[in-house]
Amino acid sequence: MKFSRPGIRTWILLLYLVVSIGSLLLLNNVFQTNQQEIQETMNKLELSDDLRMVQLYSQADSVKVRQIMKTYGEAKGVIKLSLSESRFYVALTLFILILASSLIFIVVLTRISKPLRELKNATDQIRLGNFSVHIPETGIHEMKQLKNSFNVMSRELESVQKRLLVAEKEMIWKDLSRVLAHEIKNPLTPIQLAVQRLEERLATDPDAAMQILGDSLDIIKQEIENLRLLAQDFSNFAKISKAQKEVFDPALSITELCRSYTQDYQIEFDLLSDQKISFDKTHFYQIITNILQNAMDASDAKQPIRISLSRDKNYLVISIKDSGQGIDSEDLHRIFEPYFSRKSKGTGLGLALVKKLCEANSAIIRVKSKPGEGSEFTIIIEAATN
Amino acid sequence: MLEAITGKVFATIVTLSVFLFSSYTGNDPAFRTLNCRAGEKYLVVRSSLISAFDNDFPDVFKSGSTIPINFQLSIRNKNRSLVSRSFQNSVKYDMANAVYEIRTGGMNRRLQTPSYAAMLAEVSGFECSLPYDPSWGEVSITLTASLPSVRFEQLQKKVDLMVLWKYQKPKVSALLSLQKPS
Numbered sequence: 001m002k003f004s005r006p007g008i009r010t011w012i013l014l015l016y017l018v019v020s021i022g023s024l025l026l027l028n029n030v031f032q033t034n035q036q037e038i039q040e041t042m043n044k045l046e047l048s049d050d051l052r053m054v055q056l057y058s059q060a061d062s063v064k065v066r067q068i069m070k071t072y073g074e075a076k077g078v079i080k081l082s083l084s085e086s087r088f089y090v091a092l093t094l095f096i097l098i099l100a101s102s103l104i105f106i107v108v109l110t111r112i113s114k115p116l117r118e119l120k121n122a123t124d125q126i127r128l129g130n131f132s133v134h135i136p137e138t139g140i141h142e143m144k145q146l147k148n149s150f151n152v153m154s155r156e157l158e159s160v161q162k163r164l165l166v167a168e169k170e171m172i173w174k175d176l177s178r179v180l181a182h183e184i185k186n187p188l189t190p191i192q193l194a195v196q197r198l199e200e201r202l203a204t205d206p207d208a209a210m211q212i213l214g215d216s217l218d219i220i221k222q223e224i225e226n227l228r229l230l231a232q233d234f235s236n237f238a239k240i241s242k243a244q245k246e247v248f249d250p251a252l253s254i255t256e257l258c259r260s261y262t263q264d265y266q267i268e269f270d271l272l273s274d275q276k277i278s279f280d281k282t283h284f285y286q287i288i289t290n291i292l293q294n295a296m297d298a299s300d301a302k303q304p305i306r307i308s309l310s311r312d313k314n315y316l317v318i319s320i321k322d323s324g325q326g327i328d329s330e331d332l333h334r335i336f337e338p339y340f341s342r343k344s345k346g347t348g349l350g351l352a353l354v355k356k357l358c359e360a361n362s363a364i365i366r367v368k369s370k371p372g373e374g375s376e377f378t379i380i381i382e383a384a385t386n
Numbered sequence: 387m388l389e390a391i392t393g394k395v396f397a398t399i400v401t402l403s404v405f406l407f408s409s410y411t412g413n414d415p416a417f418r419t420l421n422c423r424a425g426e427k428y429l430v431v432r433s434s435l436i437s438a439f440d441n442d443f444p445d446v447f448k449s450g451s452t453i454p455i456n457f458q459l460s461i462r463n464k465n466r467s468l469v470s471r472s473f474q475n476s477v478k479y480d481m482a483n484a485v486y487e488i489r490t491g492g493m494n495r496r497l498q499t500p501s502y503a504a505m506l507a508e509v510s511g512f513e514c515s516l517p518y519d520p521s522w523g524e525v526s527i528t529l530t531a532s533l534p535s536v537r538f539e540q541l542q543k544k545v546d547l548m549v550l551w552k553y554q555k556p557k558v559s560a561l562l563s564l565q566k567p568s
Binding site for chain 2: 025028032035036042066069070071073074075076077078080081082084085087088090091092094095096
């Protein structure tokens with residue numbers, strides 16, 4: 001059972017309980033002391049023996065004295081009994097009172113704290129995104145009103161959330177349709193033009209048609225390849241698998257990966273060796289390839305691309321810096337959004353994929369860029385313990 | 387069963403409340419072991435009360451009124467009630483002669499004594515003989531004591547004496563086989 005720090009209501013109730021019980025105990029103590037004194041005084045009263053010793057000369061006197069003795073004896077007995085009775089009942093009543101007060105204290109405390117606890121739990125649920133939470137509108141009038149307001153708020157939040165989800169889905173589909181239409185249209189136009197040119201030549205000069213046939217087929221092949229890559233990009237983004245982590249040296253992987261690019265591009269390495277990371281190797285290749293591809297797209301062949309690997313405390317920092325055209329500051333915060341691209345060719349899924357892959361491997365990606373000066377992508381990965 | 391539980395709960399509450407909040411001691415009556423003996427025709431049951439009249443009773447006994455002590459004897463065979471009898475011991479103090487007049491219900495004895503201790507010994511004791519049927523077999527014998535309410539005639543006041551026993555009825559039980567050996 002979890003106990004929380006008592007609130008002001010609990011302290012007030014507790015204080016009230018302590019004061020009332022304390023007063024009762026004090027009163028009882030005074031009462032018991034007085035009763036005890038009366039009892040002791042009663043014990044000292046011995047009349048019967050003295051009266052019995054008195055010499056009586058007449059029968060009438062004897063009867064009268066006997067009567068007095070009997071009344072006195074009974075009175076003493078009754079007083080003794082009454083004293084005992086009152087002391088007994090006072091103790092019993094006090095015990096029952098304290099028991100009842102404690103019970104009432106617990107009940108009141110529970111009744112006060114229960115709705116507040118319910119509200120706290122419901123608020124936690126809202127915080128966790130469960131807007132369908134509903135609390136029963138019970139308790140005192142003010143508490144009912146508060147619970148009612150809370151329920152209205154949660155219903156409204158739920159409705160807003162549903163509307164937002166619908167709008168978001170709609171927006172995603174619209175964006176996707178737009179990008180897809182655009183990306184499919186791009187390769188279709190050269191294919192159409194190549195086919196049209198071939199048709200025209202075949203109609204007017206079939207011999208000359210053979211001369212452009214090779215070029216036209218190359219164009220068609222190239223554009224079909226572009227369409228295949230486009231489909232592959234979408235497919236990759238849709239099926240990001242769960243990270244299958246393995247421990248490897250990132251410097252070796254980067255070197256191996258960049259081997260095919262070093263002939264055409266000027267890539268400079270500054271890689272700290274003998275470091276290990278726990279990362280999905282396929283994801284790692286996809287991340288580095290995508291960033292490197294972007295760097296190469298943004299740079300001329302002569303502009304250097306610098307890849308560095310350094311260590312900062314428990315983390316390994318991989319930086320890929322180009323000296324290309326850079327990214328406008330208003331676009332910088334959108335580059336990881338799906339389907340966002342300023343390039344003439346591209347789906348806008350590359351960096352979105354990179355971001356998702358980093359998240360899947362608990363890595364952080366950051367970007368710094370200045371238009372005209374180039375961009376620097378930094379990936380921070382926790383170093384693996386050997 | 388329910389009565390027994392209620393009795394135990396009440397006894398606990400009473401003991402706790404008196405212990406915690408009162409200087410009142412009262413009395414905690416109990417019985418000595420129940421002595422049962424089956425003769426040829428009669429069953430003799432004996433016991434006596436202890437710690438029953440130590441506090442507050444001297445003045446009550448000396449009040450001059452008749453103070454009765456009730457005994458309830460019950461003999462049962464499993465759930466079957468075979469005998470249920472009530473007996474009463476009583477004490478009356480004669481102020482003029484300073485003697486206690488005692489009457490014991492079980493054996494129907496009457497006696498007088500000036501000694502408070504002798505009176506207590508007599509009035510605390512219980513003895514009775516009852517005819518029995520050997521076919522009763524194994525029986526459970528239970529003896530319970532209680533104090534009634536007493537009316538003080540001179541003062542026209544009725545007081546429940548059980549308060550002096552803190553409303554606890556002493557009880558004692560014993561098992562006895564009444565079957566004759568064959």
